[in-house]
Amino acid sequence: MRPVLPVGAAVALNSFSESVRNRFFTIFAVFALAAIYASVLAGVMAVDQEGRVLADMGLVLMELTVLAYALFNASSVLLREAETKTIYLVFSRPVPRWAYLGGKLGGSLLTSVLMLAVMGLMHLLLLKLRGFGVPPGYAWALAGSFLKIAVITSFALFVSLFSTSSVSTLVISGVLWTAGHFAAETRFLASQAAGAKAAVLNAAVWLIPNFQLFNARDAAGAAAALPPAAFLSAAAWVLGTYLAALWLLSRKEF
Amino acid sequence: MSRLPLLAAALLSCTAGAALSARWYVSPFPPPSEIRSAPGGAAEDMLALALGARRLFADIWFIRLMQYYGTPEQLVEEEVSENGGGLYLEFLPKSRHVLEIDPGFTAAALYSAGSLAFNLNRPKEAEELLGYALKYSPKEWKYLTMLAAIGYSKAEKPAVVAAAIAPILKDPDCPVMLKQLAAFLNKKAGNYAAAAAIYSDIAATSRDEAYVKNAKRELQILAGREAPAPAKGTAR
Amino acid sequence: MTAPAVSFTGVEKTYKRPRLLGAEYHTAVKDLSFEIQAGEITGLLGLNGAGKTTIMKLITGLLFPTEGQVRVFGRSPSDAAAKARVGFLPELPYFPPQEKPAAALAYYGRLSGLSGPELSLAVESAMHKTGLDLYAGKRVFEFSKGMLQRLGLAQALLHKPDLLVLDEPVSGLDPLAIHDIRGLLAGLNSEGRAVFLSSHSISEVEKLCARVLIMVRGTLARTVTRAQWEAAAGGLEAIFVEAVR
Numbered sequence: 001m002r003p004v005l006p007v008g009a010a011v012a013l014n015s016f017s018e019s020v021r022n023r024f025f026t027i028f029a030v031f032a033l034a035a036i037y038a039s040v041l042a043g044v045m046a047v048d049q050e051g052r053v054l055a056d057m058g059l060v061l062m063e064l065t066v067l068a069y070a071l072f073n074a075s076s077v078l079l080r081e082a083e084t085k086t087i088y089l090v091f092s093r094p095v096p097r098w099a100y101l102g103g104k105l106g107g108s109l110l111t112s113v114l115m116l117a118v119m120g121l122m123h124l125l126l127l128k129l130r131g132f133g134v135p136p137g138y139a140w141a142l143a144g145s146f147l148k149i150a151v152i153t154s155f156a157l158f159v160s161l162f163s164t165s166s167v168s169t170l171v172i173s174g175v176l177w178t179a180g181h182f183a184a185e186t187r188f189l190a191s192q193a194a195g196a197k198a199a200v201l202n203a204a205v206w207l208i209p210n211f212q213l214f215n216a217r218d219a220a221g222a223a224a225a226l227p228p229a230a231f232l233s234a235a236a237w238v239l240g241t242y243l244a245a246l247w248l249l250s251r252k253e254f
Numbered sequence: 255m256s257r258l259p260l261l262a263a264a265l266l267s268c269t270a271g272a273a274l275s276a277r278w279y280v281s282p283f284p285p286p287s288e289i290r291s292a293p294g295g296a297a298e299d300m301l302a303l304a305l306g307a308r309r310l311f312a313d314i315w316f317i318r319l320m321q322y323y324g325t326p327e328q329l330v331e332e333e334v335s336e337n338g339g340g341l342y343l344e345f346l347p348k349s350r351h352v353l354e355i356d357p358g359f360t361a362a363a364l365y366s367a368g369s370l371a372f373n374l375n376r377p378k379e380a381e382e383l384l385g386y387a388l389k390y391s392p393k394e395w396k397y398l399t400m401l402a403a404i405g406y407s408k409a410e411k412p413a414v415v416a417a418a419i420a421p422i423l424k425d426p427d428c429p430v431m432l433k434q435l436a437a438f439l440n441k442k443a444g445n446y447a448a449a450a451a452i453y454s455d456i457a458a459t460s461r462d463e464a465y466v467k468n469a470k471r472e473l474q475i476l477a478g479r480e481a482p483a484p485a486k487g488t489a490r
Numbered sequence: 491m492t493a494p495a496v497s498f499t500g501v502e503k504t505y506k507r508p509r510l511l512g513a514e515y516h517t518a519v520k521d522l523s524f525e526i527q528a529g530e531i532t533g534l535l536g537l538n539g540a541g542k543t544t545i546m547k548l549i550t551g552l553l554f555p556t557e558g559q560v561r562v563f564g565r566s567p568s569d570a571a572a573k574a575r576v577g578f579l580p581e582l583p584y585f586p587p588q589e590k591p592a593a594a595l596a597y598y599g600r601l602s603g604l605s606g607p608e609l610s611l612a613v614e615s616a617m618h619k620t621g622l623d624l625y626a627g628k629r630v631f632e633f634s635k636g637m638l639q640r641l642g643l644a645q646a647l648l649h650k651p652d653l654l655v656l657d658e659p660v661s662g663l664d665p666l667a668i669h670d671i672r673g674l675l676a677g678l679n680s681e682g683r684a685v686f687l688s689s690h691s692i693s694e695v696e697k698l699c700a701r702v703l704i705m706v707r708g709t710l711a712r713t714v715t716r717a718q719w720e721a722a723a724g725g726l727e728a729i730f731v732e733a734v735r
Contacts, residue, residue: 010600021588045317047462048430049361053317056310064305084584089645092550092578092655093601094570148306178304184281185303207268210275215306218356219282229278233271240267247260254552 008099008106011090015077015107024069024111031065031119035126043130051127055135058123059217063145066115067177070149074108074156075169087254097249105154105242112149116142137216137224144216144226147234151209152177154238158245161252179204180211209237282357282390283308289354290347302355312356319348319362323369345370346379350386357390364396364422365429371404372435380404396422413443423452430460437472450476493564495653495684496526496549501558503544518544519708522558526686528652531679533695534688535730536705542688543581545705546657549686550578563652574603577646581658583638587631591622591641594630595648602649616644620674636667643674654678656687660694672698696726704733 038057039050046053081087090100120142124134135141156173163169179186183205190201213233216224289299295315302311327341349366352359363383371380381404384397391397403418416439422428423436437452453476456469501522507514519541526532536542547553548560551567565572585594595613604612617623620640625633633641639659646654659675660668675698679685689695695702696719704712711733719726 007601007603010597014597018586021586043461045321046313047320048460049313049316050461052309052361053313056307056313060305060307060310085580085582086584088547088550088552088578088580089583089598090601091552092573092576093598093649094573094603095601096570181304181306183275184279184283185286187276188281188285205276206272209268209271210279211306212281213275213279218306218308219358227278229274233274233278236267236271236274240264240269240271243260243264243267247257247264250257250260251554253554254547 006099007095008103011095011100011103012106012110015104016110019073019107019111024115025118027065027069027115028118028122031061032122032126034061035123039126039130050130051132051135054127054130054132055138056217058126059138059141059145062116062119062123062142063148063217065119066112066145066149067152069115070108070112070153071156071170071173072166073111074153075160075173076166077104077108078157078160079166082254091254098246101157101242101246101249105157105238108153108157109150112146112153116146137219140216140219140224140226144214144230147214147226147230148177148180148211151211151214151234151237151241152180154241154245158241158248161245161248176208177211179208181215183208183210184212209233284354284357284390290351295351299355308356309359312352312359312362315348315352315355316359316362319345319352319366322348342374345374346376346383349383353383353387353390357387360387360391360394360396361427361429363387364400365431367397367400367404368429368432368435371400371407373431377404377408396425412439413445416440416443416445416448423455430456430462430465433460434465434468437469441472441476446476446479492528493561494525495528495530495563496524496686497559497561497564498522498524498545498548499559499561501548501555501560503541503548503553504556517708519548519705522708522710524703524710524713526653526684528563528684529679529682530701531675531685531687531699533699533702534686534705535690535692535695535702536688537734539707540705541708542705543657546578546580546655546686546688549653549655550576574649575652577649577651577654579639579642579646579654579656579659581661583642583645585630585638585641587629589630590626590628591617591630591644592626594641595645598645599648604649612648612650616647619647619677620644621670636663636670639663639667639671643671647678651683653684653686656685658689659687660689660691668694692727692730702726704730706734 035058038061039054042050042053042057078087081090091097120138124138127133127135152173155176156169159172160166160169163172186201186208187205190198190205193201210233212218213230214226216226286303298311298314302308323342323345345366349362349370352362352366356362367380367384367387370383371377381401384401384404388394388397399418399422403415406414406418416436419432419436423433433452433456437449437456440446440449440452450473453469453472457466457473460466460469502517502520504515504517507516522541522545534542534545544553548555549562549567551573554568560567562569562572563575567573567576585591592613595616596609599609599612614623617626620643622637622640622644625637628637630638630641643656643659646656654675656675660671663671672694675685675687685698687695687698700716702714702719703710704714712729714726714729719729722729
């Protein structure tokens with residue numbers, strides 16, 4: 001039986017190959033330099049807390065680096081394909097729009113996974129060279145970062161379908177990123193407020209994903225383990241924003 | 255064909271995601287009303303929350319606390335000591351701020367409580383800090399052990415205080431300041447072997463040159479003290 | 491009776507551009523009705539803004555009609571079965587600069603549902619037909635305009651479509667490249683494929699097409715057969731100028 005590569009997988013692999021063509025791996029070199037610089041600073045300033053500071057700084061740097069690349073890519077990929085008319089060559093073919101969108105999202109997530117994995121190995125190597133072991137909950141921290149990035153990437157693809165430029169998509173996605181980390185605080189404020197203010201805050205609680213649920217980085221020790229609800233919640237948000245994007249894409253004209 | 259089912263499914267999925275996180279997520283952090291930002295630090299606190307980087311910013315605040323404590327406050331020679339002699343009136347608010355950002359930063363809490371209780375002689379502030387720390391880490395036995403040690407220190411029983419904090423010393427994350435304190439208390443109580451063991455551990459594991467240098471110096475002193483003096487007129 | 495390759499019935503396409511308050515409407519084509527039979531080469535002539543590209547996009551399912559009906563081999567242009575029988579060459583197609591032609595074609599071949607040995611054969615055949623096998627080792631950024639057009643044509647041929655929709659296929663090409671493309675299209679038509687091409691070049695359309703549709707400001711002003719323009723004084727050019735004035 002001939003192996004058949006589904007159309008969505010072809011789009012995903014093509015999307016991933018484009019990242020390689022764009023030399024996204026130069027980001028690894030930048031990350032390595034930043035991490036080494038941070039380690040020198042941490043060694044001087046944090047003294048006996050050097051291990052903790054190195055681990056925390058590396059994890060934050062990794063997440064922000066992958067976030068920046070993922071958002072930059074997601075906010076411009078569809079716009080770029082429309083501007084270069086590449087999308088004409090795609091949608092004039094029997095390519096279902098759900099497969100195309102799924103492929104673009106899949107390719108972006110594949111790139112994010114690879115970036116987190118490579119930078120994670122570089123980070124662990126640096127920690128080992130400085131005499132520290134694998135920090136507790138490290139794998140959960142990386143998994144949590146990936147879940148956050150998956151949700152925000154899917155959201156950015158959705159926004160890119162109605163925003164007027166990739167910059168505005170980036171800004172809107174950035175606002176959601178920060179709002180998502182304030183979800184617990186928003187819920188607290190909603191419980192303290194009354195009337196219209198409470199209604200607005202409660203609506204925000206329901207419409208903004210709670211990124212703190214995935215933030216295993218900030219948890220301590222055993223508490224870092226992500227519950228199944230984190231994975232399910234992330235899947236629900238990714239699916240929801242994907243469906244919303246598909247709703248826009250299904251009748252979009254080019 | 256109507257696309258409304260797509261939109262409805264999208265909203266349903268997002269709502270399900272929100273419902274799941276509402277059901278499962280309990281914030282381990284203090285609410286925003288409890289965060290008392292240090293002067294000029296409000297923006298950084300916002301950034302810590304906005305980026306979901308509480309631990310990193312708590313690290314930065316802790317480094318600042320150590321730098322604050324490590325900076326001589328007064329220039330009068332006899333009032334300045336190597337162990338941070340001085341008033342350091344902002345020590346408690348700065349220490350508490352670290353825990354407001356990351357209540358799981360046990361090492362910082364122990365370091366601050368130890369400094370307040372045993373170096374700055376402000377046991378009440380140390381107890382207040384540990385009380386706050388216990389609010390968000392009620393099962394943290396090291397805080398209870400520390401409180402006991404502070405209690406014993408008021409009775410001026412160095413051996414008892416040293417014994418009380420001994421379990422904390424075994425923790426790999428134990429602040430070196432506490433180890434040094436334990437060694438000092440053991441030495442004061444005449445338990446030179448125990449003091450030497452702790453100083454050896456500091457010399458081998460600490461990355462702070464000042465503590466390592468001090469530990470090596472103390473080991474030399476203890477070695478000189480422990481060498482048996484030849485008895486006068488007695489042949490061995 | 492076999493369905494025509496393309497059928498437009500009372501088609502109107504109005505673009506809506508949202509503004510701060512309200513929206514701006516522009517009707518690109520109105521009350522358009524025509525047919526293209528299977529195996530026919532049909533040309534589309536018109537000034538800039540006449541609606542040529544709009545018609546091409548309506549056929550390929552990139553746009554949806556505001557009114558009326560478009561059918562491709564009897565089906566909606568959005569239908570996968572219809573799209574599988576259409577090969578589209580847009581004006582100035584873009585390919586990733588660092589890619590080699592075979593890799594670029596393989597991607598589009600997969601999107602057309604090809605895989606394995608069938609895909610490899612299709613890529614090889616398309617490159618050979620368009621004369622790209624001589625440049626297989628080059629990357630897209632090294633291609634001339636003519637080679638890029640050949641690559642664009644190659645991707646349209648991969649899945650052996652029954653209808654080729656070509657938007658300005660010879661735009662900006664040198665005479666030799668135009669000659670080659672013309673030969674290629676004639677050869678494809680001789681295999682039984684319908685070709686629908688738009689152009690600014692009246693002479694090219696004259697040489698290749700059996701029938702020409704002349705668009706003026708969104709409406710079909712005239713349909714001219716080869717016999718008609720060959721009989722007219724001044725040929726197709728005179729007919730075109732009269733139609734657009």
